[in-house]
Amino acid sequence: MENTLRDRVNTALKQAMRDKDAQRLATLRLINAAIKDQEIAARATGGEVQLSDDDVLTILGKMTKQRLESVRAYEEGGRIDLAEREQQEVAVIAEFLPKQLSDEEVDAAIEAAIEETNASSIRDMGKIMGVLKAKYTGQMDFGAVGPRIKDRMTS
Structure with a gap:
């Protein structure tokens, strides 16, 4: 049963493997790596090892912001191919974020x-x-x- 945000990411990762969707799989692996990095950092400081959904949301928010900044930089530099790839990553990350408020x-x-x-x-x-x-x-x-x-x- 899926209950945490991390479980949802892992389920999506397994599905992307089955579907052989390389782009989606790469983004989901980046999300998992960011979560694990945060857990390792928390463990090093003696903090909570299992991240809460709010912690994961914060990580996803930062990842989205970084990618949107990259999109802007790539577009200004005329690298539309790289901008599109970053946009695709943003779309995958957004699946795990709550609906944005108007x-x-x-x-x-x-x-x-x-x-x-x-x-x-x-x-x-x-x-x-x-x-x-x-x-x-x-x-x-x-x-x-x-x-x-x-x-x-x-x-």
Whole structure:
């Protein structure tokens, strides 16, 4: 029975092997390697060895961000073939991420977090981000949310 995100990745990896889908298989192996790297790092510091789904979502979010930056760089450099390969990897990784919130849903989440934390100034931004990360990991781009919170708190 699939219960964790890691189990879903492993099941997809086995299916990609059966299907002989080399591109998908390579991306799924990259995901597994990133998860294992994080577990090894946690073990070295005496932390939790088994990563939670939130930890895996954080890893997947970082992988997606890295690939989107690569796509931009490849497109600027005229390497459309490499950009397309990175886009394919993003599509595979996205299968394991929760649905991204729309702009309206992000705004509503920011408002709810501001109310929940009783935030009154830009100094409370850390509290707001903490609430958002706890509830919406993998569902929004926190790099883009920061400026939106600043705009909201300074207006």
